[in-house]
Amino acid sequence: MVVNDMIQLTFAVVMNIISYVFYTINVSFCCFLLMIAVFTTINTPLNLASMAVERYIAICNPLRYTQICTVRKTYVLIGLIWLVGTIPVLPDLFYLLATQPMEFFNSRIFCNRDTVFHDPYLIEKKNISHLLYLSFVFLTLVYTYFRVALTARAAGSDARKARNTILLHVLQLMLCIFTYIGPLLESLLISHFPVFAMELRFMTYIFVHVLPRLISPVVYGLRDQMFRTYLKKQLVCNVQLGGIKQQTQPF
Template identity: 30%
Template sequence: MANNNSVIVGESSVNKVNDRVILVQILVLVFLCINFLLITTFFMKDVFYTTMRYILFANTLLSDCLFLFMTDVLLILSYFHFTLQMWLCLVMYIVLSVHTFVTPLTLTAMTLERYVAICMPLRHTDLCSTRSSLRCVLIIHGLSSVPCFVILSIFFASATHSFYYQGRVCSAEVFILYSWQVHLRSAISQFYFLIMCIIIVFSYIEIMKVAKAASGENKKSTWKGLRTVILHAFQLLLCLIQLWCPFIEAAILQINFRLYISVRYFNYITFILTPRCLSPLIYGLRDEMFFHALKYYALCGLYKKPLNFFGLMKS
């Protein structure tokens, strides 16, 4: 992830980066442990893996775990200037490129699920069945693969056979052979996020209309769904800013290397780690049913309340 031509800026600077790298390892480890517990809870009861919003939630968790683990590995490799053969770097790039879009696309699908549940409750069972959920996951991964396919098709047409066996510090930039590819990649990403933003804004407006007309328990449930959409929108905004980070970092690198290191570290924490830590908050803690199940399994069955919580923990 670091630039090959970067220079050593002094021992004190390296020690400072070391502290930051250690902090990132702690954050990633904590995140992966929390997600492992959430994923375990998801597979414990069929009420979760037969319900669309929980299936999409699990898809987000799995994608985020894989994405953060691999970006962390690349962070360590690049910091210590370890090189990889380009064929292995290519495999890692494909996985990361696809899963860069899986999370925001899944957030959009989860927003649509909330829209259907609140605005079209009579059709929710048919539109959000288990089969529809699995199809939706496949569509999400298919759409996520399109930007990667476009960029790599250009790369495959231009790269020589010997390139795949060269040793380099692995980064996405090594697969960009022409400057116009950067603009093409940016245009595709911006188009995706424009469509997703339109969907989220549309869902927000429609849910807002229902919230104003609802009463009693329906009103409470509708406003909770509205807050969920707002959190999804915030996550999507952070994911969108992540796409602009390489351009900002490239400009700063030409000015000051120390500032470049600081900005890159800030971007990683704010626009990669943070949006992927919000998913457990939105559905792992705010969702009452999932929260009680999570608490039950986290405490090894000592928490007894879920036993009668909508029959969730009944055998």
């Protein structure tokens, strides 16, 4: 999930910088950026569902955990997630190649999914696919959470940690919803406040792309005992050094 989010953020940052510096770019290059960004964006909720299922198996079926969650099956699952992530957007590219002349791919355009794949049929298909994906992931998280929560009542701290982990995944999924409603929210705000179009695009970029992917490294890092110990030492050292510098400054 971390690698997937790193790729997503990298391409999202590149597209955001391009929109500020050049505003329009070549359609073919834009399609390449969009394909990678959409793949990794769709993969994020699927990764959350997979991690929740893994916690469910570890707590509710511990005797079969080593048989089900093997390294080989994990690689197969990752490959399946990337394959499923391509299903909503690859048909859009094939449709674009079949319906648009070559001059279109050599032209320049503002790099946005709804701008490139502007056909009403493709936009409607995108909305339906997003709804199906989010519904599937949400039901998976709810089911695994309640099953693990019931087990946690009669088990130890491991089950309670797994329940809290799945609850964190639910929060991450709620933030991922911003990714799907972001373009609609952005167009709505820009239509009402066209003077602040660039500022609104930057604001939606922060909430849609950066914020949902900021939680994972921060929360998982703080929950790690070794990382938390080093972080406390680092903060204490910085505070002490700051106090020493203030005391040694001449009046």
